[in-house]
Amino acid sequence: MKLQLGKPDIIIDPFNDFITALTIAGASDNTIRLYSIAIRDFLDFIKKDPRYTTAQDLNKWIMNILSRNTKSKNDNDIEKRRKKAVTARHYIIAVLRFLKWLGIDIKPTLPRVRRREIRALSEEDIKKIDENLRRLKDKLLIHLMLDTGLRSKELLSIKKSDISIEKRYIIVRNTKNGEERIVFFTEDTAKMLAKYIKNLKDTDLLFNMSYHALYRKLKRLGKKIGIDLRPHILRHTFATQAIRKGMPLPVVQKLLGHKDIRTTQIYTHLITEDLQEVYKKVFG
Structure with a gap:
């Protein structure tokens, strides 16, 4: 707004x-x-x-x-x-x-910003994560971000009371634009959540840690298995996988919490690369 x-x-x-x-x-x-x-x-x-x-x-x-x-x-x-x-x-x-x-209308030239390279995990990378990570909390952190595309700040603000394991959704309250939204997670993640929450005591926060602790944890876990693992890469992975699997762009926009659909459209260039690879295999 x-x-x-x-x-x-x-x-x-x-x-x-x-x-x-x-x-x-x-x-x-x-x-x-x-x-x-x-x-x-x-x-x-x-x-x-x-x-x-x-x-x-x-x-x-x-x-x-x-x-x-x-x-x-x-x-x-x-x-x-x-x-x-x-x-x-x-x-x-x-x-x-x-x-x-103040009533002063000046229109200068705004500097052009180089677009950040978007990195996303492959299916092989995700398989590697599942095969190598044993600790429930680590797997849950990663799978929640892969299922939802949550920003780090949003993930770390989730409370147990925001989650419906039965209906498999989370109400995200602490969002970038101040507007609540709902995100969803898979059945496998629901099972992990139920087990994790059962043993979670003395706090309503799902993950009681700082952004820096989260970032360091993901980097360390990724290094162990030879994958570049960072919060924004998990968010990018959710977005690109959702589009690859046919989810309409406005739905992806809503789930990611983007105000402008043009922000969501940056992920479509990866899908174009997929099409190009298929074309090359067929026509050489």
Whole structure:
């Protein structure tokens, strides 16, 4: 849902008044944090009342934040640069929203962001996981993410009371866009869940761990069996498998919690690669 910030009659303190408007409009803590950091960065750079911002001020600031990227060609650094470019774009959009709220309508060029390479597990990889992982909690973590495509934050916020093992669904409450949704899981995962929950005591949280603990656990488990295992790879695997098996794109969008179907469409290029492989086998 787009935030309705209105148009202020009187602005005494541009920064604090805008953050107050965001809070009243129902912006999430993450949105408020991002906007605060971005706007503070912009104000520290231009060193003047933002109500007198010019296109030149904005362009100089944009050039400044883009120049903070590293210039190495190393693969890891390329990914870091991509992340920084994404952050820079978010910063610019936040500042543009702030300026528009102030009545300043400047339309600069937004930086192009290189699309992240999408990696997904193969059927062989998933078979490897099942054959090599023995600990119930580890298998359940991975299978829940493979069945649902949940984001890490969503997975780690699930409570026992959010789960219906009988009907095989989970109500996801702590979502990225603040809108509850329902995801489903398979019969095999239901059996694992029932067994796991039976022995879960002293907490209502299904998995009582931090994101960093989850990330490290998956990396360590993957390393043991020779697979690159990370939270977003499991999410990508769910999406690509769902599309490969014929699930309509709007349904995949709903299950993943994407606001815009164009975000879901990034997974279709992997399906195109499948078609190309079949074509090559037939025609050479």
